[in-house]
Amino acid sequence: MLNQESLVDIHVLHQQGHSIRAISRQLGIARNTVRSYLRDIARTPNYGPRPERPSKLDPFKPYLRERIEAAKPYWIPGAVLFREIETQGYDG
CATH class of the missing domain: 1.10.10 (Arc Repressor Mutant, subunit A)
Structure with missing residues (x-):
C-alpha cells in the first residue's frame, strides 16, 4: 500500500x-x-494508530517510577536500576 x-x-x-x-x-x-x-479516486490509504504492544518492562514500571521519584533531585544510574529489577525477576 x-x-x-x-x-x-x-x-x-x-x-x-x-x-x-x-x-x-x-x-x-x-x-x-x-x-x-x-x-479508484476514493480509495486512499487509511492508517490508524497501532495497538500498544506489551513490554517486558511493564510489570516493573511502577517500581522504576517510584525509585526515580524517591531519588529526586538526584538520579540513579540505569545500571543500578537494571540490577535491581533483575533481582526481582526481569529477564530482558
Whole structure:
C-alpha cells in the first residue's frame, strides 16, 4: 500500500498529462498499481494508530517510577536500576 505522498504524486503527475508508464517509471512503482489508484479516486490509504504492544518492562514500571521519584533531585544510574529489577525477576 502506498503512503499519502505517493498517492498525491500519482494524481498530480496524471493531471500534468504524464502517462501511466511515465508515472510508474518516475515513482518506481508498478504500472498496475498506478492504474489502480487512478481508477479508484476514493480509495486512499487509511492508517490508524497501532495497538500498544506489551513490554517486558511493564510489570516493573511502577517500581522504576517510584525509585526515580524517591531519588529526586538526584538520579540513579540505569545500571543500578537494571540490577535491581533483575533481582526481582526481569529477564530482558
